[in-house]
Amino acid sequence: MTLTQLEIFALVAEMQGFTAAAARLGISQSGVSHAVRELERELGVELLRRQQGRAELTDIGRQLLPRASGMLGLAEAMRQEAADARGLRRGTLRIGSFGPTSSMRLLPGLLARYREQYPGIEVHIDEGTDSQVLQWLLERRVDVGFAVLPEPRFASCPLVEDQMVAVLPAGHALAGRPNLTLGELCGEPFALTGAGSAELVTRLFQAARLQPNIRYRCGQLLSTLETVARGEAVTVVAELSLPLRPYVTGYVSKPLHPAVLRQVGLVMLDEEQASPAARAFLQMAGRLRREGGLEGMLAERGRLD
Structure with a gap:
């Protein structure tokens, strides 16, 4: 079992198709299919059911996907720990956002400040409902998410x-x-x-x-x-x-x-086990709130709109 196989499995499940996953990864569809088949052969179970041009998770595939996502998240955290020792010059931050409050009012200003400090971090944003964002956090599909507080299951940082x-x-x-x-x-x-x-x-x-x-x-x-x-x-x-x-x-x-x-804030599963990129985003947002920068940022968004 390799991290590449787990990454391909998770991406095929997310995009619900081998062709789409191959296009995202920039490899052949046969390469994607081979990686999934090898993973299924090693585990001895069928993870994805191919039908009518789509790929759907089997029951055991749905059960194992969060495990695979967790392992990939830990691997990314290790990479970022190493990057952190070099000044957090590289890494990935996955953010879950819901509704205009976070996607239009808060996120643009927070990302602008984050990119100023960490220009080498690649940021991915998934948008959905508030309940979807929380589920993505539990599945480790995102590192940090916006949520209506309180959310006792997660480490949180109130914002507005x-x-x-x-x-x-x-x-x-x-x-x-x-x-x-x-x-x-x-x-x-x-x-x-x-x-x-x-x-x-x-x-x-x-x-x-x-x-x-x-x-x-x-x-x-x-x-x-x-x-x-x-x-x-x-x-x-x-x-x-x-x-x-x-x-x-x-x-x-x-x-x-x-x-x-x-009250709306940022939440993550466990701040101590989070990647350096995710911790840096949470800490930056917390500093902005304590220093009154969020109010100025929201006012600026109002002038722009």
Whole structure:
């Protein structure tokens, strides 16, 4: 069993195809297939099922993939430990990001500062929902991720705090109110977005023993806002997730009463076992927060947008 075989297995599983994995790696498809076959032969099990041009994990393949990812992560950490001794000139940082709060507000400024300090580090970014980011961390697909805190399973670094807001059509009867309760929203058609803080919104209603009248489930925030702007529904989102630039108009946002705060930060499985590149990113973000640099960075993003 070699690290190359494990890397190819993990990439084929991620891209769900031998051809796509071969193109990413810059090698032949037969080379990719041979590596996977040799790994399966050594383990004595079928890891990937080939059908209709796609590759799907078998049950045992799905069980062993996190093990392979963990071994690859440890190997990368060893490489980066060596690079750290040379001044962290090389390495890879894999970041999981969710929603506009992290992908559009926080990440651009953090990456700009990180690249200034560590220009040789290669950065990979995966974007998904908040729950997907946490799963990627557990699978070691990413080294560090943005999350809604607290997350007791992970080492964390708080970054920003905002509030949850109700979003209504501009002409709605409740649009003139200074704030709104969750109960007042239950009588309206509700749009639940799958992005960002969907799980937090669901927990808010459950904690209040309320049931929103969910008529729409939207995969992205902008499609949710468009649904609201058309007058078809109301929703609840985090204030920092709302776009500063008016991609969608025709809606207004109102704070919830009582106020509901949300804290967003960075999380990783174990800071002591993390790669030097990941630790450096977490520590840099923590310094920025302590020194007040994050507020200036968010204000700068507001001016740019």
